[in-house]
Amino acid sequence: MPCRARDEANHVTETVAAIVAAHRAGTMTPAQTVARSYQRIREHNDPAIFISLRDEKDAHAEAGRLAYPWLRLDGRPVPVQDNIDVAGLPTAAACLAFSYVPARDSTAVARLRAAGAIIIGKTNLDQFATGLVGVRSPYGIPRNPVRGDLVPGGSSSGSAVAVSAGLVPLALGTDTAGSGRVPAMLNNIVGLKPSLGLISNAGLVPACRTLDCISVFSLTADDALAALAVMAGPDDADPFSRDRPLAPLTTFPAKLKLGIPKSGQLIFFGDREAEKAYGEACKRWQSLGAELVEFDLEPFYETARLLYEGPWVAERYLVIRDLLASSPDAIHPVTREITIGGARPTAADTFSALYRLQALRRVAERTFAQCDAIVLPTAPTVYSTADVLANPIELNSRLGTYTNFVNLLDLCGLALPAAMRPDGAPFGITLLAPAGRDAELAGIGRVFHADTGLGLGAKALPQQPLAAVPAQAGPNEITIAAVGAHLSGMALNHELTTLNARLLEEAVTAPDYKLYALDTTPPKPGMLRIEAGAGHAIKLELWAMSAAAFGKFVAAIPPPLAIGTVRPADGRQAKGFIVEPAAIDGAKDISAYGGWRAFMAEKAKA
Structure with missing residues (x-):
């Protein structure tokens, strides 16, 4: 096959859905797909993306043993963030002194394997999943493949970069304060932050145990939802797991109401291009038939401040308390500075914050009673790696402006590419809705993403036509x-x-x-x-x-x-x-x- 024809053929087998279709049609095998990922990892040559890689022969052999071509994730190579257990591979959470080798897969990984996914390695992250920038790791800083001077985003830096660069079609990250959404924007990919408890956290090194969730990075909303469907479900091994059946994918509603903040409430830190891109995204929603309804964003800002200014930092402290006492120098200086503050809140502080959070949750409920979802910038701006290294805490905090409140309010989220700015930086928006509406967000988000016509990931691969939404049972x-x-x-x-x-x-x-x-x-x-x-x-x-x-x-x-x-x-x-x-x-x-x-x-x- 001539090189150009081969490249075009590869372009249509990049998404999860396309790879599975190729496997079922016999035009590619799972083993070939896995081999392709390993070859691309070598050619991309960024050692900061992966903390550990599975032996290629083992992964290739597992792919060759797949016997059920109808499996949902048939032969798809999937890396997972290095705070999620994979049997036989070290879990370090980007801290060598913390590293251990688990004897069994996390529940999420076990369910991926059962659906035919081939786990190929562990990706880099902001140490202990504390950060939104992707630069707080002793294993290096993954290069942003969209624009090399920008931070890759964190904490799920390696997973997001691996998908954006075309090394894999799907990857797992985590999301406590935005780690599954900010990297999605910065890498021009989709980031799905599920409802809390929808995916089991058994086998996940916690950041804030009451707020953590495993997230999904992919090139399309359909691919992200397919992975979520495989992993979703209650798990007795996780006391925070919830029995929240995943609804089927729905068509774009005829009367969609989306909430947008009142005039003057959005913050872009002087970034006019981001502000302009958000305004254009809102116009796109209107052109798709959505009615935009203004809401008060201030209570959401107040909720966000509770995450790091309130007692929830104590949860991060609990995870590494012993390591802080025995080997403080093993922890990244910025991570150490943030986490050690978790020792200070009192029980009274905690209850006071919980009372205020409950009041803010009621405000959020009233907001969502007026709309189907709200749409916000995923992040207010972008920053270079040099800028973040010079001002690590303040700039990191700015990136969480529209993400830090989400898990405190028990919302689900879908981060979507929205535009490529004139300066070459990506811009994205996030849909947010009350827990349980994950499929509903995917149903409307997939239409928005397709309408942008944006290329997928750093390679700007052409989008394929949206698949038809499967037929469903009627209301009666x-x-x-x-x-x-x-x-x-x-x-x-x-x-x-x-x-x-x-x-x-x-x-x-x-x-x-x-x-x-x-x-x-x-x-x-x-x-x-x-x-x-x-x-x-x-x-x-x-x-x-x-x-x-x-x-x-x-x-x-x-x-x-x-x-x-x-x-x-x-x-x-x-x-x-x-x-x-x-x-x-x-x-x-x-x-x-x-x-x-x-x-x-x-x-x-x-």
Whole structure:
């Protein structure tokens, strides 16, 4: 293939969705995709991006063993920030004296692996995830691939740069005060900050344990949501985990209301280009049909001040208290200066701040009662590495102007590229909404990003047309998951069609199930849910059925089958067939087939 044609082919296999499509079509293999990432890492030659890399042969071999091409993250190379555990790789949080080698994956990483992702290494960060600049690490400062003099953003510097530079299509960071959003803006990529507790923090080195969340960097909102769907779900290993089912992706609403601050309330620190870019972004939202509604930003500013001026710094202090006492010089000087202040707040200070925060949360609730989401600059301006090194605390604080309040108010966020400024610096906006609206933000954010026509990442790769939003059950319908004889064309499918059920889409379950061949007439499988991540992803179909028809359908189901809640891989919930545990005694485990059709096809050959 000529070089130019090969480059163009690569351009359309950069996003997560495009890579999976190529794997399923057979035009690329997971092993080739992993090899491509390692080659790009070598060619990019920035040793400050990764703190540790997995052995390439091991990653390549794992990719070659993938047996289920329908997995959501089939063969996608994914690095994770070095405060998230990956079995066998050191977790240092950018501090060698703190380093340890975990025996098991964090829950988020385990779920990524179960969905087919190939973990390739650990990325650099502001030490102990304390910073928004990406320069507070003894492992070096990753070069900003969009404009080399700018800071890469932090704390998730390495992950954001790896995605922007085209080394990987997806990476994990964290976000306590903006670490999953500021680097997204500075690198012209998407940063998804999920609702608190949506992704388990088991296996995450905490920064502020009550506020931390694992974040996602990608080139598109669709890719970020796909990764979130794989990782989302409650986890008994994390006491801060919440059972917040992820809603399906929605289309752009006909009557969208977006909140913008009252005139004169925004702060840009004299950056006229950023101010102009935000105004143009607001006009773009209006051209897309959104109504802009003014709200009072001052209570949000007050909330932001609580994060570092209030007692929450004590949470950061708790994490490294012993290290501060035994080896203070092992901690970055700026990180040490910030964190040591966490020893000062009293219990009275803490309760006073909690009382004020609760009052501010009520104000925020009233704001969101008037709009679907608010839209703010991701950061008010940009800074060079030289500027930040000369004034590390004040300039870092400025970058958190529109991010520090978000987790204190229990909001979800989506950072999106909005413009490339005349000086070559990227500008981005962030959508914020109450917890639980993650998919809703992705549904509107993807349309905004596409409308900008901006190239993706530092390579300015062309955006591909937006994929159609999958069909969904209506307001008076129930979603049914069919896994066996009720699948299209199978023996009992007529039981769905005669009740006017309609097929929505093909999907797979989360990797939490086993499938058994039961001794029934006609042949049927039984699907049993087991420990999260310890089973298989099972192919299924999602159907929509009226509530009245659902009652008739359930009444006709014979034992040992029953209707329970089934969890597809994208985090949604559906009603579907499950089996009574006693019925699987002596039944053949057919989980390795990945679905009933594959088993029946193999059986027909015998």
